[in-house]
Amino acid sequence: MASRPQDNAVRLADPEIGGLDDIIDLDRFGLDRQASSWAELGRSMAGALDSDGISSVPGLLKPDAVRAIGREFDALLSHVDIGHDRRSAYGREVDGLADHPAVAATSDWIAGHITRDMIPAHSPAHRLYVSPLFKTLIASCLGMDRVFEYADPLAGLVATVIPPGGCYGWHYDTNEYVVTVGIRQAESGGEFEFHRNLRSIGDENLDGLAEVLDGGGRATRRSAMSGPGDLQVFRGRYSLHRVTEVRGAEHRLTLVLSYAERPGVIGPLDRTRRVYGRVTEAHLVADAGAQGADGLIL
Numbered sequence: 632m633a634s635r636p637q638d639n640a641v642r643l644a645d646p647e648i649g650g651l652d653d654i655i656d657l658d659r660f661g662l663d664r665q666a667s668s669w670a671e672l673g674r675s676m677a678g679a680l681d682s683d684g685i686s687s688v689p690g691l692l693k694p695d696a697v698r699a700i701g702r703e704f705d706a707l708l709s710h711v712d713i714g715h716d717r718r719s720a721y722g723r724e725v726d727g728l729a730d731h732p733a734v735a736a737t738s739d740w741i742a743g744h745i746t747r748d749m750i751p752a753h754s755p756a757h758r759l760y761v762s763p764l765f766k767t768l769i770a771s772c773l774g775m776d777r778v779f780e781y782a783d784p785l786a787g788l789v790a791t792v793i794p795p796g797g798c799y800g801w802h803y804d805t806n807e808y809v810v811t812v813g814i815r816q817a818e819s820g821g822e823f824e825f826h827r828n829l830r831s832i833g834d835e836n837l838d839g840l841a842e843v844l845d846g847g848g849r850a851t852r853r854s855a856m857s858g859p860g861d862l863q864v865f866r867g868r869y870s871l872h873r874v875t876e877v878r879g880a881e882h883r884l885t886l887v888l889s890y891a892e893r894p895g896v897i898g899p900l901d902r903t904r905r906v907y908g909r910v911t912e913a914h915l916v917a918d919a920g921a922q923g924a925d926g927l928i929l
Contacts, residue, residue, distance in 0.1 A: 644757040646780075651762055654696040654755045660688070666767045673771025676864060680772060684827035685855055685865045692812060692860035696755045701814050701859075703754050704745055704790055704884050711743040711792050712908055720802050720840060720871060722902050733841035738800030738873070744907055745790040747783070759812075760788040760888050769810055769890055772864050778890035783897045784911045786889060790814065791874075793821060793883040799874035801844060803830070804867030805898060811865070812886040813857035818879025824854045825865070825872035843871060857885075 642653070650664060651657075662668045672688070680686035692700075717737035750757050759765055761780060770778045781787025793799060795817075826843055829851075830836045842848050857863050865872070877883045900918035903910050 642758060643752045644754075644761045646761045646763055648762075651759065651764060654693060654759060655691055656693055660691065662764075664764070666764060669764045669768040670771040673768040673773075676768075676772040677774060680864055680866065684825070684853075684870050685863060686772060687855070687857065687864075688862040689858065690860045691862040692755070692759075694860065697812075697814060697860045700754060700756050700886065701884065703751065703756070704792070704814065707745050707749055708792065708882065710749065711745060713743040713792070713794055713797065714740065714908065716740045716905075718800055718802070718905070720800075720844070722802055722905055731837050731841075733837040733844060736841065736844040738844065739798055740800045741794070741797035742799055742874075743792040743794075745792060746785040746907055747781075747788040748785060750788060750790070756790070756812075756886050757788060766890065769864065769888075773808060775892065778892065779894040779896070781889055781891060781897070782895045782913070783903075784913055785903060785907050785909075786898045788889075789887050791883075791885045791887060793817070793874060793877045795877055795879055795881070797883075798876045801871055801873045803869070803871060805902065806889050806891065806896075807866060807868040809865050809867045810888040810890065811857065811863045812888070813859050813861045813863075814884040814886055815881060816856070816858060817877040817883040818881055820876045820878040821883040822854050822856060822875045823872065824852055824875060825867075825870045826851050827853065827870045828866075829871045830869055840871065 642648075655662065657663060660672060662672065676686040676688065678686075716739075718740050719734060719737050721734065747757075766778050766780075770776065791799070826839075826848060829839050829843070839848070843852075855863065855865075874883070897913055897917040900910055900914045903914050
């Protein structure tokens with residue numbers, strides 16, 4: 632792995648530089664500059680991910696790094712459009728199935744996003760995302776040889792911004808799993824809820840989805856909270872999930888780091904427009920209007 636000296640004051644996101652000692656307490660988690668130690672931590676997370684659908688490392692990021700990211704995001708909040716919307720669990724139009732109650736049903740979304748193009752290269756958030764050591768941890772947790780950053784100019788590295796009174800409706804993710812780091816929790820509410828493996832490859836389980844959207848399925852509903860600096864890995868493509876209403880005076884801020892099994896991934900045009908309120912030329916060029924390779928709706 633390439634490693635070049637870089638002054639702390641000007642450290643920038645660079646996938647050839649893996650040093651994260653100013654962001655993560657390496658000694659606390661048994662980490663160093665060798666990929667093997669990060670792979671070991673990832674393997675220790677894999678069991679919980681397989682059994683529970685979610686795995687976490689409390690306090691992975693140093694408090695100073697979390698505060699620095701929080702300050703950067705606070706400075707960007709005036710540029711964040713808080714959308715008030717009702718969306719289906721798929722976040723897009725679905726050809727051929729639109730008449731099914733589960734596909735047609737919508738839930739409230741009151742939230743916004745800080746997109747990757749808004750996050751500066753010197754941010755600890757950006758440096759963490761591109762770090763080859765952090766990618767080794769995530770790949771190991773997921774049982775993969777390697778994971779890749781998104782090529783999407785907006786997605787891949789984002790922050791979800793949920794204001795007081797805001798929420799994230801029930802939905803599936805387009806990617807198989809999602810990696811999050813808590814930056815600021817809600818004073819109350821803002822709980823992450825999910826139904827593990829509500830759907831599977833080749834089976835949308837629309838009847839099960841309809842039951843949840845109608846207020847049922849409480850026996851299979853689970854919840855998880857993450858404090859500032861906590862790492863969570865969650866399989867969101869198959870597990871329906873939401874964030875409940877945020878209460879208090881503070882915005883709920885969560886860093887979301889998405890990776891792919893192959894390079895060059897760009898999000899669907901219509902869903903990108905719906906979620907982020909804008910698209911880029913990359914989305915226009917990549918738009919193919921095809922279903923995912925696993926046959927699921929998105």
